[in-house]
Amino acid sequence: GAGVSQSPSNKVTEKGKDVELRCDPISGHTALYWYRQSLGQGLEFLIYFQGNSAPDKSGLPSDRFSAERTGGSVSTLTIQRTQQEDSAVYLCASSAEWGANQPQHFGDGTRLSIL
């Protein structure tokens, strides 16, 4: 596709369940970013990938959160033993090169609701 694709677009699950969110970046983009956005708030940085490696995992809220990227393309964000405070929109972005001087291209996010 032409843009960043995220799936599912919506996810409702019970507290304590594991969830897996997927991001397909723009083809050829080296860098991939995950953010979390609570209702009406700004973006909270979670993690970024340069190729398949994640130099900066400092934004992951707890050890229940993990992410991987394989083949320099698709990335998955996994949340284990979900809690109600995990409810938010999870946004993925990619950029052609890595670095804070690069425009980021965003997907429309996964809206996660924990019951």
Added chain:
Amino acid sequence: SQQGEEDPQALSIQEGENATMNCSYKTSINNLQWYRQNSGRGLVHLILIRSNEREKHSGRLRVTLDTSKKSSSLLITASRAADTASYFCATDARGAQKLVFGQGTRLTINP
């Protein structure tokens, strides 16, 4: 705390008027970016301004940067209903390779 803070938090104007949003940040930066977010959608990159630039234009958008005051402004001229969205500034900190986003300004253009 956030590196960038937008002001005002919300702005409502009539179609055709100009809209000005401000962003302040705390530490030195290499560049600053502005993004737009329509309701329920991802962010869209609008413009990037480097620390050695003072002003940049793109269509109806004008961005200024004052590094001495650690602030930036985004001006949208001749606003349209389609400009209704949230607008975010994003900054890096020198040496950091990630962006830090502000809380955003919610702009409403009334027809």
